[in-house]
Amino acid sequence: MDFMLIAVAVLGAIGLIAALVLFACSKKFAVYEDPRIAQVTELLPGANCGGCGFAGCGGLADALVKGADAGSLDGLMCPVGGQEVMGKVADLLGMAIANGEPMVAVVRCNGTCDLRPKIAEYSGLRTCAAMNACGAGETACGFGCLGCGDCVAACQFDAIHVNPETGLAEVDEEMCVACGACVKACPRNIIELRKKGPKGRRVFVSCVNKDKGPVAMKACKAACIGCGKCEKECPFGAITVENNVSYIDHTKCRLCRKCVAVCPTGSIHTVNFPAPKPKEEKEEQA
Amino acid sequence: MNIKTFSIGGIHPEENKLTHEVATKVAALPKQAIFPLGQHIGAPAKPVVQKGDKVKVGTMIAEAGGFVSAPIYSSVSGTVFKIDTAIDATGYRKPVIIINVEGDEWEESIDRSDKLELVKDHPELTPEEIVERIKTAGVVGMGGACFPTFIKLCPPPTAKAECVIINAVECEPYITADYRLMMEHADEILVGLELLMKGAKVTKGYIGIETNKPAAIELLTKKCAEVFGGTEYSVEVVPLAQRYPQGGEKQLVDAVIQRQVPAPPAIPVNVGAIVQNVGTAFAVYEALMKHKPLFERYTTVTGKKLQHPGNFLVRMGTPMKDLIDACGGMPEGDNKLLAGGPMMGKALTSVEVPICKGTNSVTIISEEEAFRKEPQPCIRCAKCVSACPMGLEPYLLAKLAAVKNWERAEREDVVSCIECGSCQFTCPAHRPLLDNIRLAKSTVMGIIRNRAAKK
Numbered sequence: 001m002d003f004m005l006i007a008v009a010v011l012g013a014i015g016l017i018a019a020l021v022l023f024a025c026s027k028k029f030a031v032y033e034d035p036r037i038a039q040v041t042e043l044l045p046g047a048n049c050g051g052c053g054f055a056g057c058g059g060l061a062d063a064l065v066k067g068a069d070a071g072s073l074d075g076l077m078c079p080v081g082g083q084e085v086m087g088k089v090a091d092l093l094g095m096a097i098a099n100g101e102p103m104v105a106v107v108r109c110n111g112t113c114d115l116r117p118k119i120a121e122y123s124g125l126r127t128c129a130a131m132n133a134c135g136a137g138e139t140a141c142g143f144g145c146l147g148c149g150d151c152v153a154a155c156q157f158d159a160i161h162v163n164p165e166t167g168l169a170e171v172d173e174e175m176c177v178a179c180g181a182c183v184k185a186c187p188r189n190i191i192e193l194r195k196k197g198p199k200g201r202r203v204f205v206s207c208v209n210k211d212k213g214p215v216a217m218k219a220c221k222a223a224c225i226g227c228g229k230c231e232k233e234c235p236f237g238a239i240t241v242e243n244n245v246s247y248i249d250h251t252k253c254r255l256c257r258k259c260v261a262v263c264p265t266g267s268i269h270t271v272n273f274p275a276p277k278p279k280e281e282k283e284e285q286a
Numbered sequence: 287m288n289i290k291t292f293s294i295g296g297i298h299p300e301e302n303k304l305t306h307e308v309a310t311k312v313a314a315l316p317k318q319a320i321f322p323l324g325q326h327i328g329a330p331a332k333p334v335v336q337k338g339d340k341v342k343v344g345t346m347i348a349e350a351g352g353f354v355s356a357p358i359y360s361s362v363s364g365t366v367f368k369i370d371t372a373i374d375a376t377g378y379r380k381p382v383i384i385i386n387v388e389g390d391e392w393e394e395s396i397d398r399s400d401k402l403e404l405v406k407d408h409p410e411l412t413p414e415e416i417v418e419r420i421k422t423a424g425v426v427g428m429g430g431a432c433f434p435t436f437i438k439l440c441p442p443p444t445a446k447a448e449c450v451i452i453n454a455v456e457c458e459p460y461i462t463a464d465y466r467l468m469m470e471h472a473d474e475i476l477v478g479l480e481l482l483m484k485g486a487k488v489t490k491g492y493i494g495i496e497t498n499k500p501a502a503i504e505l506l507t508k509k510c511a512e513v514f515g516g517t518e519y520s521v522e523v524v525p526l527a528q529r530y531p532q533g534g535e536k537q538l539v540d541a542v543i544q545r546q547v548p549a550p551p552a553i554p555v556n557v558g559a560i561v562q563n564v565g566t567a568f569a570v571y572e573a574l575m576k577h578k579p580l581f582e583r584y585t586t587v588t589g590k591k592l593q594h595p596g597n598f599l600v601r602m603g604t605p606m607k608d609l610i611d612a613c614g615g616m617p618e619g620d621n622k623l624l625a626g627g628p629m630m631g632k633a634l635t636s637v638e639v640p641i642c643k644g645t646n647s648v649t650i651i652s653e654e655e656a657f658r659k660e661p662q663p664c665i666r667c668a669k670c671v672s673a674c675p676m677g678l679e680p681y682l683l684a685k686l687a688a689v690k691n692w693e694r695a696e697r698e699d700v701v702s703c704i705e706c707g708s709c710q711f712t713c714p715a716h717r718p719l720l721d722n723i724r725l726a727k728s729t730v731m732g733i734i735r736n737r738a739a740k741k
Binding site: 119120121123124125127129130133134135136140142211212215 | 370371373376377378379620632633634635656657658718721722724725728
């Protein structure tokens with residue numbers, strides 16, 4: 001009988017001491033994690049795509065909570081969740097709605113097979129990165145889309161595909177969440193995130209060729225030749241020509257489309273504008 | 287006799303030295319010469335001429351753009367037409383100087399006689415003076431890599447040079463420019479070697495030649511005994527077994543003096559060797575003894591379908607088209623045009639690309655041979671591992687590149703790859719190993735550079 005009592009007493013004593021040590025440790029070394037981080041993470045889509053610029057959704061949640069404490073959510077945006085998710089997050093954190101306009105990936109090359117003739121055959125590894133390292137690729141344009149689909153492989157949302165007819169990458173607007181993975185994957189920096197625009201209407205220069213006019217024109221009939229006509233035409237100062245290529249600043253563009261009419265090579269593209277009577281709607285606000 | 291070679295890996299591709307016995311011809315002057323500003327390793331050169339300037343043969347047209355860089359000299363006389371962009375051997379449009387050729391007027395300082403000048407007659411050439419003159423003459427490695435020669439002669443303080451090894455291996459198929467140079471200018475090459483040894487303050491020299499060039503081995507052995515017998519210098523001609531890539535610096539050091547160069551950033555001089563191409567030795571002779579900066583080189587123009595393949599002494603800046611036309615024109619059908627040989631050469635998409643300091647060959651591969659076979663799944667046969675002269679595991683590196691695991695690729699020493707292509711050549715499944723490894727190498731090197739810049 002004594003043995004049992006001793007055993008119970010000893011074990012009880014050990015248990016008590018261990019409990020006290022654990023209690024002391026948990027107080028002494030406690031790490032405080034803001035419970036809001038977990039709540040915000042819960043709201044985010046959980047794709048861990050990295051489109052926000054952080055390693056995953058947890059990273060963004062952490063930054064959002066810190067941002068809320070600092071009083072501003074500027075620059076923090078989940079491109080996948082968009083306004084909807086950011087609204088919920090802002091409500092939770094008691095902040096004004098995070099500022100962020102819907103964006104979409106835009107492929108700035110319109111050198112289709114017809115307009116940009118093949119001058120060589122490439123038989124190496126069929127990735128854009130490998131072909132880009134070998135030289136200008138199968139056409140004479142050293143800036144255009146190589147069409148091997150590194151962007152397609154990088155997209156986690158099945159939103160970008162290479163059109164076999166044109167040989168160019170095309171973005172599916174409905175699917176694109178503007179995470180920017182394709183932008184990073186493209187070895188030629190052809191893809192850019194631009195404002196989606198009202199009703200998805202956008203105007204952009206679909207070319208990044210920095211060669212001088214005649215050279216660019218020889219390589220591709222639809223190349224921007226940097227003539228500067230669009231720059232002169234633009235009433236809002238949204239267009240700049242640098243290194244023989246024109247660029248439309250999507251934050252300044254008011255979608256008047258005057259530049260489209262003057263472009264001699266048709267390298268300025270418009271999307272989602274209604275086809276008939278396009279002129280009447282030119283004052284559409286951005 | 288046991289013939290030396292390097293210790294691990296290597297392959298033996300078909301030689302196809304079509305132009306071995308074709309004597310060198312002097313290529314005609316081009317109508318327009320194109321000088322890319324970045325034709326060496328390091329910073330591109332900076333133009334010192336302007337549109338409309340008159341230049342002579344041997345006039346400096348661009349100065350070195352940094353420490354690791356080299357000046358560029360005009361190879362023709364005429365007027366600077368424009369400073370523009372043109373497609374160079376990288377396949378992209380890069381800054382170039384274009385000169386319209388008028389006549390052939392040389393700078394007076396250049397000695398155009400054939401008289402052989404000897405080092406002993408020029409006591410003014412101290413080691414420092416030699417290095418300085420090599421630097422100003424724009425001499426770079428003529429084997430293809432185009433590393434500025436003067437830097438190799440000034441080893442970092444932690445390393446001490448013990449010998450100069452002349453790379454006369456020419457292990458790449460098709461190319462015969464170095465062989466012709468040896469047969470036609472052996473005396474000059476040996477004087478060049480003496481200058482290099484004097485510049486590097488060493489007395490031991492080696493000349494590594496593969497056994498498929500017996501005439502060159504015999505000639506140079508005889509001349510070495512004549513020239514260096516009874517002097518402070520001891521030079522040895524080392525016959526080497528035929529094995530690609532023996533012409534790689536590290537392989538050559540291994541083959542000739544049985545020392546292994548450690549992984550980058552170590553360079554051959556860390557084990558005491560300075561490796562220079564035979565063309566570089568000739569360029570050094572001409573630069574120092576004839577006051578002729580680097581603007582001409584020996585180039586092989588070759589290909590099985592080419593009517594009259596040949597070796598040419600060509601002025602740099604000459605478009606490849608001119609040389610191909612001199613060989614009977616581009617063969618019928620689609621061809622693959624390479625700057626360099628079939629193993630290391632770079633495929634080009636334009637015949638207007640000019641001959642540069644590093645263009646040792648223009649190789650034309652016919653359509654039937656140009657295309658790769660359809661890749662099959664890897665069968666883990668490890669032939670690539672046996673073939674890799676750097677002791678790497680190509681199948682693994684290629685896989686790591688495909689899945690973008692750069693950390694692991696770095697640990698597996700992808701930066702040691704010399705891009706010789708032995709793995710891809712030997713792969714029975716025709717897998718694009720080198721394409722992948724090259725991507726991994728450039729990405730990992732970028733990561734390492736970024737890391738160093740942050741520190």
